[in-house]
Amino acid sequence: MATEESESTPSKMPEPDPTSSKAPEPAPSTASESPLPVTPDETPSMIPESTQSATTALPIPKQKVVLNEHGATAKIRNPWLVALFSLITLGIYYLFWYYFVNREMADYGEANKIDLGHSPGMSVVAITIGGLIFVPPFVSFFHTGTRMRITRRVAGRPGGSAGIFFLLSIIPIANIFSPTYLQSELNGAWERLPAAPF
Numbered sequence: 001m002a003t004e005e006s007e008s009t010p011s012k013m014p015e016p017d018p019t020s021s022k023a024p025e026p027a028p029s030t031a032s033e034s035p036l037p038v039t040p041d042e043t044p045s046m047i048p049e050s051t052q053s054a055t056t057a058l059p060i061p062k063q064k065v066v067l068n069e070h071g072a073t074a075k076i077r078n079p080w081l082v083a084l085f086s087l088i089t090l091g092i093y094y095l096f097w098y099y100f101v102n103r104e105m106a107d108y109g110e111a112n113k114i115d116l117g118h119s120p121g122m123s124v125v126a127i128t129i130g131g132l133i134f135v136p137p138f139v140s141f142f143h144t145g146t147r148m149r150i151t152r153r154v155a156g157r158p159g160g161s162a163g164i165f166f167l168l169s170i171i172p173i174a175n176i177f178s179p180t181y182l183q184s185e186l187n188g189a190w191e192r193l194p195a196a197p198f
Contacts, residue, residue, distance in 0.1 A: 064196035067104065068111030073196045074104035079184040083176055097179060098144075099124045101186060105147045112154050116147045141169040141178075148185050155189035 064073045077097075086094035102120035109116025117123065123140050130136025145162030152160045165185075168178035 065190045065193035066196045067107045067193065070107075072104075072107035072111075074108065074186075074190045074193070075100070076187050076190050077183050079180040079187065082179040082183050086179055087176060094179060095124055095128065097183075098127065101182065102144060102147070104186070104190075105144075105151050108151055108154070109147075114150065114154060116150060117143070138166075138170065142166045145169075145182070148182055148189075152185060152189045155192045157188045157192060159188065160185040 064075050066072075067074050082093075082097055086097065099120045102117055102123045106117040106120060123144065126136035126140035130140070142162055145160075145165035148165065149160040149162050152158060165178060165182050168174050168181055
């Protein structure tokens with residue numbers, strides 16, 4: 001009987017030792033681990049940094065250009081502001097502007113071995129004091145318009161009309177827009193030249 005009881009009694013599982021420091025090993029996972037989802041913010045940019053900077057950088061407009069090897073420069077002005085400042089200052093700004101555009105064309109002509117005037121000061125005298133004898137202002141306006149046309153041709157931008165500038169300069173009220181026309185045509189020539197350092 002003792003033998004039968006021993007065979008029918010189930011064998012007890014060994015109890016874990018409470019003093020053991022080993023933690024039970026986790027069962028290996030049979031499911032395949034999927035990668036963590038990547039949010040749009042974490043997605044690396046595929047555009048190189050150099051390309052990004054090139055696309056975001058805006059071109060800086062030219063303000064001055066180099067006319068010759070001696071460092072003479074020409075200024076690219078807003079044509080409408082020239083007319084506005086001339087009107088506000090009752091023509092005083094116009095006289096300074098007229099001097100500077102003639103000087104710029106003279107410097108450009110010197111660099112290219114072309115006669116584009118030599119004395120911008122005399123151009124101003126012709127349209128001020130010269131008005132007392134009537135003829136000099138007309139001659140100065142026509143010559144200035146002709147220099148503008150030659151300047152554009154030498155710069156590779158043929159165009160401009162000496163006749164239009166002449167008529168705008170001598171017709172009352174329309175003469176307000178004569179500097180706008182001349183400066184706009186000169187800007188087209190100066191934009192072909194290298195920018196001057198700031």
